[in-house]
Amino acid sequence: MTTLGTSAKRRSSKLPAGQLPVAQSREELVRERAKLRGPIGLVMTMGALHDGHGSLIREATKFGNVMVTIFVNPLQFGAGEDLDRYPRTLGADLELCARAGACLVFAPTPDVVYPNGSPLVRIDPGPGGAMLEGASRPGHFAGVLTVVNKMLNLTRPDRAYFGEKDFQQLTLIERMVADLDMPVTIEGVPTWRDPDGLAMSSRNRYLSAGHRPTALALSQALAAGSKVAAHGREAVLDAARAAFAAHPDLKVDRLDLVDPVTLEDATSGPSRLLVAGILTGQTGPIRLIDNTALTLGVA
Ligand code: PAF
Numbered sequence: 001m002t003t004l005g006t007s008a009k010r011r012s013s014k015l016p017a018g019q020l021p022v023a024q025s026r027e028e029l030v031r032e033r034a035k036l037r038g039p040i041g042l043v044m045t046m047g048a049l050h051d052g053h054g055s056l057i058r059e060a061t062k063f064g065n066v067m068v069t070i071f072v073n074p075l076q077f078g079a080g081e082d083l084d085r086y087p088r089t090l091g092a093d094l095e096l097c098a099r100a101g102a103c104l105v106f107a108p109t110p111d112v113v114y115p116n117g118s119p120l121v122r123i124d125p126g127p128g129g130a131m132l133e134g135a136s137r138p139g140h141f142a143g144v145l146t147v148v149n150k151m152l153n154l155t156r157p158d159r160a161y162f163g164e165k166d167f168q169q170l171t172l173i174e175r176m177v178a179d180l181d182m183p184v185t186i187e188g189v190p191t192w193r194d195p196d197g198l199a200m201s202s203r204n205r206y207l208s209a210g211h212r213p214t215a216l217a218l219s220q221a222l223a224a225g226s227k228v229a230a231h232g233r234e235a236v237l238d239a240a241r242a243a244f245a246a247h248p249d250l251k252v253d254r255l256d257l258v259d260p261v262t263l264e265d266a267t268s269g270p271s272r273l274l275v276a277g278i279l280t281g282q283t284g285p286i287r288l289i290d291n292t293a294l295t296l297g298v299a
Helices: 026-034 051-061 090-100 140-155 167-179 202-206 209-215 217-227 233-245
Strands: 040-045 065-070 104-106 159-163 185-189 251-258 269-281 284-296
Touching: 026 104, 026 140, 040 051, 040 140, 051 065, 051 090, 051 159, 051 185, 065 090, 065 140, 090 104, 104 140, 140 167, 159 167, 167 185, 167 269, 202 284, 209 217, 209 269, 217 233, 217 269, 217 284, 233 251, 233 269, 233 284, 251 284
Parallel strands: 040 065, 040 159, 065 104, 159 185
Antiparallel strands: 251 269, 269 284
């Protein structure tokens, strides 16, 4: 444990960052977890925390004690992705966790999470893992579901909170929990945005001030599509494409309009518009995603 371990029994007030218990080994986690009484909410993260994570933690505090995991999961990064340069900011992360009301942090290294090396047995996300984001990032969702499953087993929360920003991830986690009868309730939390509309993301810290207007193409495409939802699928996709066309510096990686449960193409009713774009950063490509709910009319 890196910091002191005051009793973690159902804390109603926030702990100063210096007093937040931080378990790094499995043994420390078991010891600190045993001190928690009452309902436990879990927020899983890869660190580089921002106020979007803060909103998840704050939401979870309405339910009970909040545990946060901080772990950059190698399994969900593909070759050529940003695993090595993914921001690691543990000190600032712990401050944010404490401010938002967390009462225990689990921040293991890869050898603690994967003591036998890269796992031979992994969670198969099914067809939903190969479509949309999964088509651009093969193996990504198997890596996500495997670590989510392991973290749930290690921390044993009553509820786990995930942001709607990673909508496909949230959908696949809900499906895993339902299909495998896992004893936890999954809560989706709306995307937290900067005042200009940019969805908060750990990768936003790669953006320079000059990138920002281009990055806003994503939320602008979503707004343009939502505005014409009553006119049907093609109207939404055309409006989103037109919004992207105003930002030639952004490479549109994905534009999908899907059923929120099956993730198949949506033609009417409640739907999800999903976008992904790539900007050229100083240290490599910056891939951003965003999405919104809308109700499609029939054209
Ligand atoms: O959304 C994330 O930050 C990660 O995919 C998660 C759920 C923490 C698993 O590594």
